[in-house]
Amino acid sequence: DDYFRFSYRADCTTARASLHASSSVRIVHQIEGQDLLFLQYGTSNAQPVTLSFYVSAGITGTYIVNLTRDNSAGGTSSRSVSKSYTVSSTNTWQKVTLTFPADTGGNAFDPNDNEFSFTIRWYLAAGTTFTSGSLATTWETYTAANVAVGQVNGAGSTAQNFYLTGVQLEAGSSASPFEHRTQARELQDCQRYFQRSGNLFHTDDWYISRDPEGAIMCQAFGTDTSRAAVRVDFPVTMRKEPTLKIFPASTVSETLNTITHYDDFAQNTAFGSGPGSPENRPYAYANGIT
Numbered sequence: 001d002d003y004f005r006f007s008y009r010a011d012c013t014t015a016r017a018s019l020h021a022s023s024s025v026r027i028v029h030q031i032e033g034q035d036l037l038f039l040q041y042g043t044s045n046a047q048p049v050t051l052s053f054y055v056s057a058g059i060t061g062t063y064i065v066n067l068t069r070d071n072s073a074g075g076t077s078s079r080s081v082s083k084s085y086t087v088s089s090t091n092t093w094q095k096v097t098l099t100f101p102a103d104t105g106g107n108a109f110d111p112n113d114n115e116f117s118f119t120i121r122w123y124l125a126a127g128t129t130f131t132s133g134s135l136a137t138t139w140e141t142y143t144a145a146n147v148a149v150g151q152v153n154g155a156g157s158t159a160q161n162f163y164l165t166g167v168q169l170e171a172g173s174s175a176s177p178f179e180h181r182t183q184a185r186e187l188q189d190c191q192r193y194f195q196r197s198g199n200l201f202h203t204d205d206w207y208i209s210r211d212p213e214g215a216i217m218c219q220a221f222g223t224d225t226s227r228a229a230v231r232v233d234f235p236v237t238m239r240k241e242p243t244l245k246i247f248p249a250s251t252v253s254e255t256l257n258t259i260t261h262y263d264d265f266a267q268n269t270a271f272g273s274g275p276g277s278p279e280n281r282p283y284a285y286a287n288g289i290t
Helices: 183-191
Strands: 008-010 024-032 049-057 061-069 079-087 094-100 116-126 162-171 201-203 206-210 216-222 228-233 244-246 257-259 283-289
Touching: 008 024, 024 162, 049 061, 079 094, 116 162
Parallel strands: none
Antiparallel strands: 008 162, 024 116, 049 094, 049 162, 061 079, 061 116, 201 206, 206 216, 216 228, 228 283, 244 257
8 A cells, every 4th residue: 555644634623514505615636737738638639537546534425526627728618527436434544546538529628838727626515506417427518516416515524524645647547556756856846836935034234034945045135224125036936926925023924015016026037047046046036125
């Protein structure tokens, strides 16, 4: 069996014995379109995919996993398919393997960019908006009523926690052994979407903050008594131009300043790497923060 130290936990803190029609509880993972072009969806060469994972749930019954792909390239709607699996014992880890058919219909899947174009949803509970039709076990134009038919109410008791780990999606009709990757590789992949530095500390005329690996990530200095300039060095190129938030050292619950308007930035093109950045790492520079 595969070995996993950690898992994602959905903790039911407030029970909902009866769900509103439009309510749902689900774990969602989104994938960039450029990473799935090889599936050739929307063509006669489309490939099936197999999703494998481990779950432990606080209530037995039928659970639903749904795949949805963006069909916006020349189309007006999304495509969707769902599969069910059964949890037969409470609070017991079990491996689930689901194979989804190839999608030869709809428009050709060609979102060759970094936008989220493919979504996996693990349903834990769903109201009638998502359960009143017939489960779509083959690809179809997205219809909410056909997404989670038969889903057990995993939110009916505070004892019904849900755990998920060992997720792997791959082309083909069978699951291969889980690919364990290095901590360094996983960290780099995560930094593509989110990064956070530690607290600033003072050295000479600068305030410096380091990332979890110890590298200098943020440098700041006062330009006058009420304004500052901040330079942020990103360990990897981020998926898109990020929104930068500056927090007080004592807490992360209060935002001092949120930078969303990049006209105020003096930076290299599109956050790319350049000779002005240590080790040619991507960077952003903001001046006049108050």
